[in-house]
Amino acid sequence: MRRRVGLAALGALAATACQRVSAPTVITQPRVRWRVVTSWPTSLDTLFGGVRYLAEQVKQLTDGRFTLTPFAAGEIVPGLQVLDAVRSGTVEAGHTASYYYLGKNPALVFGTGLPFGLTAQQQNAWWYAGGGLAAMQALYRDFGVITFPAGNTGAQMGGWFRREVNSLPDLKGLKMRLPGLGGKVMAQMGVNVQVLPGSELFLALERGALDAAEWVGPYDDMRLGLPRAARYYYYPGWWEPGPSLELLVNLTAWQQLPPSYQKALEMAAQATNLYMLSQYEARNQQALQKLTAEGVQLRRYSDDILQTAWQVTQDLLADLSQREPAFRNVYQSWQAFRREGLRWAKVDSLPIIMAFSRPDLKT
Numbered sequence: 624m625r626r627r628v629g630l631a632a633l634g635a636l637a638a639t640a641c642q643r644v645s646a647p648t649v650i651t652q653p654r655v656r657w658r659v660v661t662s663w664p665t666s667l668d669t670l671f672g673g674v675r676y677l678a679e680q681v682k683q684l685t686d687g688r689f690t691l692t693p694f695a696a697g698e699i700v701p702g703l704q705v706l707d708a709v710r711s712g713t714v715e716a717g718h719t720a721s722y723y724y725l726g727k728n729p730a731l732v733f734g735t736g737l738p739f740g741l742t743a744q745q746q747n748a749w750w751y752a753g754g755g756l757a758a759m760q761a762l763y764r765d766f767g768v769i770t771f772p773a774g775n776t777g778a779q780m781g782g783w784f785r786r787e788v789n790s791l792p793d794l795k796g797l798k799m800r801l802p803g804l805g806g807k808v809m810a811q812m813g814v815n816v817q818v819l820p821g822s823e824l825f826l827a828l829e830r831g832a833l834d835a836a837e838w839v840g841p842y843d844d845m846r847l848g849l850p851r852a853a854r855y856y857y858y859p860g861w862w863e864p865g866p867s868l869e870l871l872v873n874l875t876a877w878q879q880l881p882p883s884y885q886k887a888l889e890m891a892a893q894a895t896n897l898y899m900l901s902q903y904e905a906r907n908q909q910a911l912q913k914l915t916a917e918g919v920q921l922r923r924y925s926d927d928i929l930q931t932a933w934q935v936t937q938d939l940l941a942d943l944s945q946r947e948p949a950f951r952n953v954y955q956s957w958q959a960f961r962r963e964g965l966r967w968a969k970v971d972s973l974p975i976i977m978a979f980s981r982p983d984l985k986t
Contacts, residue, residue, distance in 0.1 A: 652881055655689045657715035659870075662702040662723065664822040665695045666846055669906065670839075670868070673774050673899040674718045677870065680891035689884045691716065702820035706871060710766045715876040718773060720868055721759075722803030723818070727766075729943050730950040733957060734759050734770065736866040738805050738936045743775045743865030743900055745964045750867065753960040758953045759869075767874045773892040774868035774899035777907065779860035781924055782837030783828065783844065783853035791927045799835040800824060805862020808935045812928075821847055828852035840903065841910035855920045861932055868899070 659678070663670040671693065678691035694714075696702030705717035706724045721734030733755070741749055749755040750772045763770045782801070788794060795813035806816040819827060819836075821843075827833040829852040836853070837860065838844050850856075870892045877885065915921055924932075944951040 652685070652688050652883065655880065655884060657689075657691050657876070658699065659691050659693045659716045659718060660696075660699050660705050660708050660714050661693055661717065662696050662705050662719040662820065664697075664702075664820075667821065667843055668846070669843060669899060669902050670774070670776075671695060673868075673895050673902075676898050677718070677773060677891050677895040680894050681887055684887035684891060685884060689880075689887060693718070696820050696822060702822070703818065706766065706768070709768055709871045709873050712873050712875065715873050717871045718868060719871060720802070720866065721770075722866075725803065728762060728949055729947050730762055730953050731759075732804050733953050734762075734772075734867060734869050735803060736863055737940070737957075738808055738862040739864070739933055741865050741961060741964065743777045745961070745968075746775060746865040746867050747772070747896065748964070749957065749960050754956055758956065762949065762953070763871070764874070769872050769874050769877050771870045771872075771889055771892040772867045773870035773895045775896060775903075776839045776843075776863075776866055776868070777900055777903045778840075778865060779863040780837065780840050780844070781857035781860045782835050783849045784835040784855040784857060784922075785828070785831075785853045786834070787855055787920075787922065788835075788857065788924075788928070790925050791931055794928065797834045798832070799837075800827070800833055801837055801862070803862060804936070804939065807939055808862065808932055811935050811939070812931060825849060825852055840907045841914055842903065842906040845910050845914065850914060850917070850919055855922050856914065857922050857924055859924070861924070861929060867896075870895075 659674060661671060661674050663674070665671050674693040678693055681689055681691055699714060700708040702719075703723050705719035706721075706727070708714050709717045721731040722736075725732050736746060740746075746755075750759075756772070759770050782799065784797075788797075791812065794809070796815060797813075798815045798817060799809060800817050800819050801809050801814070802818045806818065810816045817833065819833075821838055824833070824836045824838060825848040828836050828849060836849065838847060838849065840860075844850065844856075870888075872888070880888070940954065944954050
């Protein structure tokens with residue numbers, strides 16, 4: 624009898640334990656909704672589409688409890704005021720290119736890239752393994768913002784021109800849209816540099832308010848209609864060999880997130896970085912073929928333009944390093960990273976590229 628009672632009691636305990644294990648988990652994480660302003664029009668389905676991809680990744684990683692709503696340039700703030708909106712707390716986050724804000728701190732340009740600087744692969748290596756993330760987050764801390772790389776366009780083109788530019792003197796007096804340090808370099812070469820958001824480029828170029836404009840590359844440039852406003856398409860985009868785009872987050876909003884949401888946002892930014900670069904690499908190849916088939920005149924910048932641009936760039940970087948302590952602090956480590964990267968590239972990738980450029984090799 625005692626044995627029967629003991630077995631019955633054990634059975635009851637086991638059943639209770641099973642009920643406890645199988646009971647539904649209580650969700651304690653809060654629902655968080657953020658607005659994300661961007662520097663991009665919705666027509667650019669790789670740039671603005673990348674922010675949508677970022678939002679979807681965050682949603683999936685948090686079971687829909689943390690949601691981001693992207694807004695195109697001009698919907699809440701103009702495309703070139705994303706940092707201001709995030710800094711002030713007008714919105715929780717933004718997606719932009721840091722070189723738009725070099726007037727606030729010239730060192731911010733490292734977040735996007737420097738003329739004759741790092742390729743996309745090298746830029747990512749600098750961000751994730753070369754001290755770039757720590758350096759940029761230290762800079763943005765002064766603005767009450769934290770940053771994460773969240774996109775890369777790959778190597779960019781050198782812009783659309785309404786007339787041919789055959790040598791350095793042909794640049795004098797041209798009105799050209801070109802942001803960042805590349806714009807500073809071109810200005811010293813005689814160009815009248817302007818900075819406009821992508822949504823305004825077609826009309827400015829078509830109506831002659833601009834003589835030349837650069838954006839990203841063949842795919843995006845077609846989306847903006849630039850081939851209908853200018854005929855000559857130049858390369859290389861020496862000022863942006865592998866530019867990054869960034870997710871900027873208001874630091875107070877970031878600190879209020881649960882740790883799991885912070886991690887989800889960081890992981891989503893990394894995924895977006897890979898996604899966007901992959902999309903551009905695939906789409907730009909096809910778009911360039913289409914453009915040349917339709918009669919666009921592809922032109923290479925002349926040697927005298929490239930050589931002058933290189934020298935002006937070195938002088939500008941040296942001057943900024945001397946005048947701006949924050950710039951110098953980042954530049955010294957960045958320069959060392961770039962130097963070692965070039966040594967590796969001369970052994971690793973450049974011989975392969977040179978081999979493929981041989982005319983006797985069939986592709």
